[in-house]
Amino acid sequence: MKSRYKWGILAPGKMAAKFTGGLKLLENAELYAAGSRDAARAEKFAHDNGFEKFYGSYEELAGDPDVDIVYIASPHSHHHEQTLLCLKNRKAVICEKAFALNSRQVEEMVAEADRNNLFLMEALWPPFQPYHKKAKELVRSGIAGRIVHLQTYFSFIPPYDPNDRKFNPSLGGGSLLDIGIYPVIDVLTFMGVPDDIEAVADFAETGAEVSLSAIFKYNDGRMATIYSSYRTNNGIGCNILCEKGNITASRGRDMNQRVFLDLHGQNREEFVFSPPAMGYHWEAEEVMRCLDEERNESRIVPLSFSLNLIRTLDRIRKAAGISFPNE
């Protein structure tokens, strides 16, 4: 068990800056090194955020023997290659969602971590958030009865830029792996892996999918509808419709998280959570807790969940006709 872990940031872009904000809240996290494809970008990020070292290549970052943990925050298309690079250099790895482009890549990443006896986790936001944990607790308690239908969504309107990773199919662009992954996390968390999936999508001029609707069906009659889009702006949330009432869970525009339990008007209860920050520090804290306890896998985001997630995303893509050129 170490008193402090030296963190390395691989691909210091927008998300890396937010995650670093979380690391700054943790006493046992040392802001050690940033690695970019471009030395000047790495230097600026290191300087702006108080990292001790910077590297102009990912290979140099991964090869630094003092780095304990690497956080990977590149576009999805590069997660597979960069995770393998870090694992081969014997680093613990937390890699942003989507973990990779497809299940074949994630299976290889998991196998490499296993072979090297190293820690690996997908950086998933919902499992650490109070609203998600409360909704899960209510579902598990059975207070609203059995789930009949789950409606879950995430949409926002980013500026259209064909070069941005969100609209570039060769970077894994499209709403599904970027934000549609959250509704899929909801369904897998609250209902498990579906038996059948139907899906349709709409595409931008670049070929990237920009709106997606999917229906998940279970052999016992349960269903879920999933929506993600860059063309509307309704944020993130879900309605869990159950036999004895409904559970609504969302994060509002004010960033407060709310869970509303309504037992068909008989009993109503609202739970409001106001986390002090985005909560990325909870993910980093979990990585260091696992390393303290000499565990290679998180119990909060186990690799089996990440495998179910990417396999479900593959099934949605197949049903909706979404493909990436570099697969």
Ligand SMILES: NC(=O)c1ccc[n+]([C@@H]2O[C@H](COP(=O)([O-])OP(=O)(O)OC[C@H]3O[C@@H](n4cnc5c(N)ncnc54)[C@H](OP(=O)(O)O)[C@@H]3O)[C@@H](O)[C@H]2O)c1
């Ligand atoms: N958990 C969350 O809440 C959350 C929120 C937003 C995003 N994310 C995830 O974080 C990851 C990064 O998203 P972002 O918005 O931060 O991306 P970004 O700012 O567009 O890019 C991040 C970094 O990736 C590298 N990069 C950019 N374009 C590249 C290209 N064409 N080829 C190779 N590398 C490229 C660059 O690093 P270099 O300086 O090394 O070139 C860049 O600084 C995505 O997987 C996304 O899904 C997660």
